[in-house]
Amino acid sequence: MKIKIKKITLTNFKCFRNFELNIGNDITVISGRNGSGKTTIADAVLFCFFGKNSAGQSDLELFKTRENGKVIPNLDHSVEIVLETSTSDDITTDFVLKRSIKEVWVKKRGAEQSVFKNNNVEYYVNGEVLTKADFDKQIKTIVDEEVFRAITNPTYFPSLKWQLQREFLTRLVDMSDFCATRAELDGALASIPAGQSIEEYMKHIKYQISEIKKKLERIPVRLEEQNKALPDCLDWDEIKKKSDQVTNELSEVENKIIAIRSGNGGDVKRAEIREKLKEHSNKLSAIESRTRELLAKKEIEHHSAISKATAKFNSLVITQRDIEQVLKSHEPMMKRCKETLDECEKDACYIREAWAANIKRQLDFNENDCVCPTCGQYLPPEQIQEKKNTAISNLNKLKADTKASLTNKANIVKQLREDTERHMAELDQKKAEMEQRLASTKEAINEAFSEKAKVEKTKLPTYDELLAQDTEYQKLLQVGKSLNEAMDATYTDDDCQLKQQLEELTSRKDSLTEENKSLSAQLAIRPHYEKGLALIQEIRNEEKNLISQLCELEKKEDVVFGYIERYNTVLEERINQHFDLVKWRLFRTINNGGDSFDEPYCECLVNGNPYDKGLNSADCLNAGLDIINTLSRHYGVCAPIVIDNAESCLNIINTSGQQIRLYVSPNDLVVKNG
16 A cells, blocks of 8 residues: 655644645755754644654643643644645555644633633544544545654654564564475474474573583592592502512511521622622613703703794794785885875865856846736836746755755765775874884894704713713712622621621511511502592593583584574674665674574664664665665555654665655755655
């Protein structure tokens, strides 16, 4: 259905006492200064249809005529609209709608003056008085209130909560055929129980994941409790080995004591020295092996240092190349900015010339305009004066309109010039920063090169040099020499030395006996430790099993996320096909502790810029009109669109419905049909 308003008549409505407005088929321009009644016309349409103003308020006092801020009493207030509706079958119907507020004043007994009692609202359709219910029913057959507001006000739909916008947009498309794409995804979706939605399945998975994570959070506490009860970890094998060694040594000491008391003391002492020489040889071998490992480690560290220095040097060289590339792009960008400034200057020159031409514009009135075209005689003076006044009025209006248009264009050129100059300043600042960074990088390259050369020239010590520097190794060499000398001296030992040796062995026997008791006590702890360790391992196995379950659930979650992500992408694409200028972002990414996911959202974009975040007035207006075109197609109805502050946009897009454009100008209210 197409709704057209032909005529609006206002009687004692807000700032108008008597006002009649004829609406054109396509565009009607209403211009005037602030407070001259432009917005009142939009309020009048909504009042006649629904009894409300542009803000959705229905207080009848809002619509009454005021003088000096007070309501003028005893007036009837009304709005009458002549409109035409036409269907797709070209069936045209005319309606005359009227809503009137009649004040009821009564005179109480004994009072000298009447007092206001209440307001009565009367409803008319084609001159016939109707009840409110019948009037609303008649309006309902023409258009729904919410639909009418949405398709007549460019700011209505973008001002709704995003949830309401999204609810409507999702009704524009049919996504039932998208279910076929589920077969392309992982078989995890096949495990969804019959009758359960994707969202319910996802909720169930999230619940399972949450429960497993709670159990995993308890694992460290349980492990800590077991670890506290666990005895200190000892090297049981080493203790057992040492216990065996102590037992063997104790047996050897006892045998030596017996041998000395039997008269074989020299053989015992030589056997001891041989054991010490064997131990001494093992220590020397251990130091030599350790030295070879140290030398190999130093060689690896040296090669690693060379690699790191080389990598650092190469990275700085690449950084220098990147910075130089950025600096090369500065000149072309500055050139484009200067070209933009030149264009601005050309536009400014054109505006100044047009401004001067407008000022010099003369009155186009000559003698022929004073002669009657029928009889050729001069017209009466009053008619000539009337024509001249009309010509002067038209000239002044033309000059004012041209001035307003040129002023608007000049502001646009000025803004573009300022933006370009600011961009050039930013480019120069960035160039200075990059030049400074380039100088720093070159210095760093020189330092890295010197460091690399220094590392490459470092000389490693040889194996023999390391042994010569090892004081322990040199002391062991001296000990070996002393042991060999002691071996030679055993062949001349006397009874006094044998007695001293017997005392030392007896003392050693006592020491080994005490040590053996201590080691046996430590070995007795081992069963308790192994039992605690088994409990800890059981908890760790449970943790491993829970992690495995968690991974499996997260895989299923990822599969469902993949499906939802594809669904979201297709939904946005299909919805955006219904719009020419605006695009809609229906989902936003939420990062919840590292797990990002898309949640439903609704945001209107124009050229990638959000509607409610710094979009200029012209783009906001055209975005609203683009939305109205889509709404009109969806509902199958178009109606007159009231465009407030129309001067904010030079190129207003076309719509299927009439446009009533409200312009701010310094003059009185003027109506022009285009």
